[in-house]
Amino acid sequence: MELAMTAHADGSALAGRVPGNRGIWVGILCELTEFALMFLAYAWFKSGHPEDFHRGPAMLLTAAGVANTVVMLTSGYFAVRALLAIRRNDARSARNWLIGTLLGGVAFLLIKAWEFSWNIDHGVVGTGNSFVAMYYYLTFNHLVHVVWGCLGLIWAILRTQFGAYSPEDHDGLEAATLYWHATDLAWIVIFPLLYVVK
Amino acid sequence: MDTHATQEQQATQVWLGLVLLTLGSAWLGETLASVGVTAALVALIVGIKGFLVIRHYMGLAEPGSRLRQVMRLYFVVVPVLILLAGVTTG
Numbered sequence: 119m120e121l122a123m124t125a126h127a128d129g130s131a132l133a134g135r136v137p138g139n140r141g142i143w144v145g146i147l148c149e150l151t152e153f154a155l156m157f158l159a160y161a162w163f164k165s166g167h168p169e170d171f172h173r174g175p176a177m178l179l180t181a182a183g184v185a186n187t188v189v190m191l192t193s194g195y196f197a198v199r200a201l202l203a204i205r206r207n208d209a210r211s212a213r214n215w216l217i218g219t220l221l222g223g224v225a226f227l228l229i230k231a232w233e234f235s236w237n238i239d240h241g242v243v244g245t246g247n248s249f250v251a252m253y254y255y256l257t258f259n260h261l262v263h264v265v266w267g268c269l270g271l272i273w274a275i276l277r278t279q280f281g282a283y284s285p286e287d288h289d290g291l292e293a294a295t296l297y298w299h300a301t302d303l304a305w306i307v308i309f310p311l312l313y314v315v316k
Numbered sequence: 317m318d319t320h321a322t323q324e325q326q327a328t329q330v331w332l333g334l335v336l337l338t339l340g341s342a343w344l345g346e347t348l349a350s351v352g353v354t355a356a357l358v359a360l361i362v363g364i365k366g367f368l369v370i371r372h373y374m375g376l377a378e379p380g381s382r383l384r385q386v387m388r389l390y391f392v393v394v395p396v397l398i399l400l401a402g403v404t405t406g
Contacts, residue, residue, distance in 0.1 A: 136383060137375045143383065150390055157394060161401040172351070180342060187338045194373050195331035199324065201375075206320045292375075299373045306365045307394055309338070310358045314345030315402050 138293035146300040149263060153304045156259065160252050160311055167248040172316045174249030177242050182233035183313035186226050187305060193222025194302045197295035204278070204288045212291065213278040216271055219298060223268040230261055253312050260308055263301045270294040330372040337361050355402020359395035366391030 136143065164171040200215035237243070244251040274294035277283060283291050341361045348354045367388060370376050376384035 136381075147386070154390070154394065157397055161397055164401050175345065180346070184338065184342045188335055191331060191334045191338065194369065195327060198327045198331075198373050202320060202323055202327065296374055299369055302373070303366060303369055303391075306369065307362055307398075310341055310345070310362055311398065314341050314358050315355050315398060316345070316351050 138296045139289045142293035142296050146297060149297075149300055150304065152259070153256075153307070156256055157307060157311070160256070163248045163252055170247050170249040174247070174253065175313050175316055177240075177250065178253065178313055179233050179236050180313050182229055182236070183309055186229050186233075187309045189222050189225050189229065190302045190305050193219050193226070194299050196222060197298050200278075201288070201292055201295055204283050204291055205285050207285045209278055209281065209283065212283070213275055216275045216278060216291075216294075219295070220268055220271045220275065223264055223271065223298075226264055227261065227268075230257065256308050256312065260301070260304055263304065267294075267298045267301045270297050327372065330368055334365055334368060337365050352403045355399055359399040359402070362398060363391050363395040366394075 196215050196218040200212045200219060203209075203211035203215055242250055242253075244254045271294055274291045277290055341358050344354055344357050348357075370384065370387045370391065374387070376387055378384060
């Protein structure tokens with residue numbers, strides 16, 4: 119795969135700088151490809167069962183979807199601030215912004231758990247309804263990526279705490295934030311598909 | 317204002333824009349009766365949000381970067397899919 123990953127030894131690239139490192143972009147592109155296939159499956163099942171999908175969003179707790187989207191976007195903003203902080207050689211601020219990013223991820227998971235509990239109480243279960251089955255498949259998959267992202271953030275927090283990053287060398291921190299943004303990108307698509315478009 | 321302060325300010329503005337777009341799309345879903353119009357506006361909002369995150373959160377700012385082109389293409393193709401799914405079944 120060529121892309122912009124024809125990087126030189128100094129980390130520069132023929133077609134511009136690659137943020138983070140090559141490895142994380144392999145992971146990000148695989149993640150987005152996986153979600154693209156699920157979006158195709160969504161379109162396929164929607165064309166086959168339009169009534170399920172037309173009524174589907176009204177069955178869900180829209181407030182939870184909106185809250186989780188705002189939490190993800192805010193968490194992503196904290197990740198940007200962490201990167202800016204390490205670039206100005208302020209490791210303490212970078213660590214604190216990363217902790218804020220992680221807390222956003224934890225908040226996302228807690229809201230999701232509350233939403234799933236609400237779903238069960240209101241009979242929103244994945245049997246016999248294509249929309250609800252798609253909803254659980256998409257959100258569980260995304261949830262797994264959020265957990266992976268949180269683990270990456272914990273690693274970056276620890277590395278920042280112990281002085282591993284500098285303004286010149288912080289690829290690991292940037293890679294953790296990039297993965298987080300990719301998870302955010304997937305949710306940017308999932309949110310309207312499940313909670314908005316009928 | 318130094319470069320770092322400008323970047324921080326820009327990041328804050330982008331975050332605010334993303335949140336407003338999210339609330340806007342939720343409002344559209346609640347108020348608009350036409351499935352096709354909702355799908356079209358939501359697809360546009362998804363594209364804009366994707367481009368903002370790719371540019372300002374992920375730092376893919378180099379115009380010639382193929383990685384940036386691939387990422388942006390994703391946020392052209394997926395909104396078109398949302399639009400088609402909305403229009404054809406609405």
